[in-house]
Amino acid sequence: MAGSTLATGRRTLTRLLAPLLCLALAACASAPLRGTGDLGVVIERASGSVQIVDNSHEQALARVQGLGDLSHASVVFSRDARYAYVFGRDGAISKVDLLTARLVKRVEQASNSIGGAISSDGRVIAAQNYSPGGVKLFDADSLALLASVPAAAGPNGQPSRVVGLADLPGKRFAYALFDADEIDVLDASTPTAPKVQRFQHIGKQPYDGLASGDGRYFIAGLYGEDGLALFDSWHSDAGVRRILAGYGRGRQALPVYKMPHLRGWSIAGDYAFLPAIGQHEVLVADNRSWAQVATVPVLGQPVFVMAEPGGRRVWVNFAFPDNDKVQVIDVPTRQVIKTLQPGRAILHMEFTPRGDAVWLSSRDDNKLVVIDTATLSQRRTLPALEPSGIFFTWRASRMGM
Amino acid sequence: MAGSTLATGRRTLTRLLAPLLCLALAACASAPLRGTGDLGVVIERASGSVQIVDNSHEQALARVQGLGDLSHASVVFSRDARYAYVFGRDGAISKVDLLTARLVKRVEQASNSIGGAISSDGRVIAAQNYSPGGVKLFDADSLALLASVPAAAGPNGQPSRVVGLADLPGKRFAYALFDADEIDVLDASTPTAPKVQRFQHIGKQPYDGLASGDGRYFIAGLYGEDGLALFDSWHSDAGVRRILAGYGRGRQALPVYKMPHLRGWSIAGDYAFLPAIGQHEVLVADNRSWAQVATVPVLGQPVFVMAEPGGRRVWVNFAFPDNDKVQVIDVPTRQVIKTLQPGRAILHMEFTPRGDAVWLSSRDDNKLVVIDTATLSQRRTLPALEPSGIFFTWRASRMGM
Numbered sequence: 100m101a102g103s104t105l106a107t108g109r110r111t112l113t114r115l116l117a118p119l120l121c122l123a124l125a126a127c128a129s130a131p132l133r134g135t136g137d138l139g140v141v142i143e144r145a146s147g148s149v150q151i152v153d154n155s156h157e158q159a160l161a162r163v164q165g166l167g168d169l170s171h172a173s174v175v176f177s178r179d180a181r182y183a184y185v186f187g188r189d190g191a192i193s194k195v196d197l198l199t200a201r202l203v204k205r206v207e208q209a210s211n212s213i214g215g216a217i218s219s220d221g222r223v224i225a226a227q228n229y230s231p232g233g234v235k236l237f238d239a240d241s242l243a244l245l246a247s248v249p250a251a252a253g254p255n256g257q258p259s260r261v262v263g264l265a266d267l268p269g270k271r272f273a274y275a276l277f278d279a280d281e282i283d284v285l286d287a288s289t290p291t292a293p294k295v296q297r298f299q300h301i302g303k304q305p306y307d308g309l310a311s312g313d314g315r316y317f318i319a320g321l322y323g324e325d326g327l328a329l330f331d332s333w334h335s336d337a338g339v340r341r342i343l344a345g346y347g348r349g350r351q352a353l354p355v356y357k358m359p360h361l362r363g364w365s366i367a368g369d370y371a372f373l374p375a376i377g378q379h380e381v382l383v384a385d386n387r388s389w390a391q392v393a394t395v396p397v398l399g400q401p402v403f404v405m406a407e408p409g410g411r412r413v414w415v416n417f418a419f420p421d422n423d424k425v426q427v428i429d430v431p432t433r434q435v436i437k438t439l440q441p442g443r444a445i446l447h448m449e450f451t452p453r454g455d456a457v458w459l460s461s462r463d464d465n466k467l468v469v470i471d472t473a474t475l476s477q478r479r480t481l482p483a484l485e486p487s488g489i490f491f492t493w494r495a496s497r498m499g500m
Numbered sequence: 501m502a503g504s505t506l507a508t509g510r511r512t513l514t515r516l517l518a519p520l521l522c523l524a525l526a527a528c529a530s531a532p533l534r535g536t537g538d539l540g541v542v543i544e545r546a547s548g549s550v551q552i553v554d555n556s557h558e559q560a561l562a563r564v565q566g567l568g569d570l571s572h573a574s575v576v577f578s579r580d581a582r583y584a585y586v587f588g589r590d591g592a593i594s595k596v597d598l599l600t601a602r603l604v605k606r607v608e609q610a611s612n613s614i615g616g617a618i619s620s621d622g623r624v625i626a627a628q629n630y631s632p633g634g635v636k637l638f639d640a641d642s643l644a645l646l647a648s649v650p651a652a653a654g655p656n657g658q659p660s661r662v663v664g665l666a667d668l669p670g671k672r673f674a675y676a677l678f679d680a681d682e683i684d685v686l687d688a689s690t691p692t693a694p695k696v697q698r699f700q701h702i703g704k705q706p707y708d709g710l711a712s713g714d715g716r717y718f719i720a721g722l723y724g725e726d727g728l729a730l731f732d733s734w735h736s737d738a739g740v741r742r743i744l745a746g747y748g749r750g751r752q753a754l755p756v757y758k759m760p761h762l763r764g765w766s767i768a769g770d771y772a773f774l775p776a777i778g779q780h781e782v783l784v785a786d787n788r789s790w791a792q793v794a795t796v797p798v799l800g801q802p803v804f805v806m807a808e809p810g811g812r813r814v815w816v817n818f819a820f821p822d823n824d825k826v827q828v829i830d831v832p833t834r835q836v837i838k839t840l841q842p843g844r845a846i847l848h849m850e851f852t853p854r855g856d857a858v859w860l861s862s863r864d865d866n867k868l869v870v871i872d873t874a875t876l877s878q879r880r881t882l883p884a885l886e887p888s889g890i891f892f893t894w895r896a897s898r899m900g901m
Contacts, residue, residue, distance in 0.1 A: 132533065133580065134580030135580070136580045136893065155579050178538050179534065179538040179539075180536065220852075220857075221538075269874055270856070312713075334832075410714040431734055496894035498810070
């Protein structure tokens, strides 16, 4: 009798316990304890999804769907490197939990947006918008709107499109106004009442911007003329000055197949390496005087010009029809030392934290390619759905990313 | 009957289930899911413990004990920012899990050690030892010994004490030999068979070293003479050259109360800020020519000279009897703009990832002090047991840390 009860009890126990334990294990299994310093996000542009990847083990961990139009998407990370904020072309900000692989929040904040940034203390997310043009500030935790800052109007009377948004130290952001030829610096110390300092007539049609790795300089590339516009935040009274003016003057510009991108990772050693618009060359500027010191001929129109974390080499990808190739420039000699052909439509590159590898996205081959930077040989490929941007969490602790 | 069996079953179930559920909850409670990008470790030197802290919420999370002699301890982090490797003075390496707050591995690898580093790919831990002098390499995961590299002998015939160990790109480490006047560069590409390149007669008694933020330069401070020794890893054929020679020549050196420390974070803007040994001043060198361009008078003998992540200001703490004070130098004007008195025996400083705050350890007041870098005012204090070094996980993705 007692035996029978016990046996029944055991069966009951097993029947009830099994799913509970499964649930407990599933909770653990779906969100294992792990550090977040070597995670990353890969944009899958056509499917509105992101892959979460691990750059130590070079593997995909999960796919998160439902992020909308990611045809021109960028990503920043929370201060604790747990969450990715994905800025979609459709104006939405999606907050993705890298540990649980869940879309935890999503805000539709504009109808056309080009990216965003996170403040130096990690508390404020800023979005740069095309339509309506301006910058919006959000609480990084809740994504509640904190402030809406319209941009100055362009010739058509509408608020300008905003480009090149980058975080600076002291909870500030710098950005450029494509339609109004301005660089603005926004102080988000009081994020519900931000202060904006405007610098006008900085050059025609700034199309993107970069902050230097220490957040001192902000540089806007100009689409409407040769040259770039430089703002030194340590000497803001001096305003914005023109640098590298006339780099293409006297030569016929080629049709531009894809706008190049600027970001802070293009500064290597004592030089800034910058894509020349419409030319098959990379411009090299001294990063003190900002005078042009050289051009490096490359095989096509550069899109991303990115220095390895050690600054010893600079990697370049290209616009159509050369977008199946990547070139590697040796910084001391300023020579191309290698041309790689890693896949069709190489759209982006991302280095591991201290540069032992670089990940490339090959949109048309639906793959990611991991290259060993010591040997320049391919280490691994991973499947991905039309991948574009690749973003690793080391960005969380850097400025201008 | 059926009811009775069920009731017994339920009781059995509850009796067995309760501790299981508690266990499951405890596992979750003791190791919550969280990002690791804003964590840190504080050395509690007298008690052989570390505190795990959260620099976003400015709070202590846990204490881990049993780490041995931490009277001169340093810390590096795993690539995923989950584990801290604590190098104790007693020659032990302790691997601490920041998520579970557990000491997961401990290796006694020398009888007297002064710190360590982690390779650029995160796979190899290197320890720099005083006794026996040399460098040992360990697998970052298991802490299994991979290689033991004895240092060249000093005048007493024993292997030299090793100082200044720093990681360089390409799985290399640079370090200096205090007793043998050497700088060595170790290539750990094959960590069981490392290759060492030796540079001899680099100057008398190198006492510490730093790598620049991009891992290009390694600089050793010299205790036996005025000046520092510079190695440019991009031009290793050129060997090591002397810089800032004679900065104190012709003046009487003061007794040295505490050896200063060098680390890569002292490079701000276009300049390196370095502690002068035995002098009440900070040396300023141009980081291209490495010529001395200025000295900044300070109130005592500098120990740590650390640039804010934005490079706009440099913070300095001091040897006894001025170790209750901290001075802040404005980089463009090279003037001390503030003297703080945050507590007794300020032993270390650590900036948050993008520099919105700095944490100070006050050993004799058993506290940590968090200062807002925008206002230079105190934001919070936290209790700690005779704290010394403070190390945040953003170091995981940086070189020369």
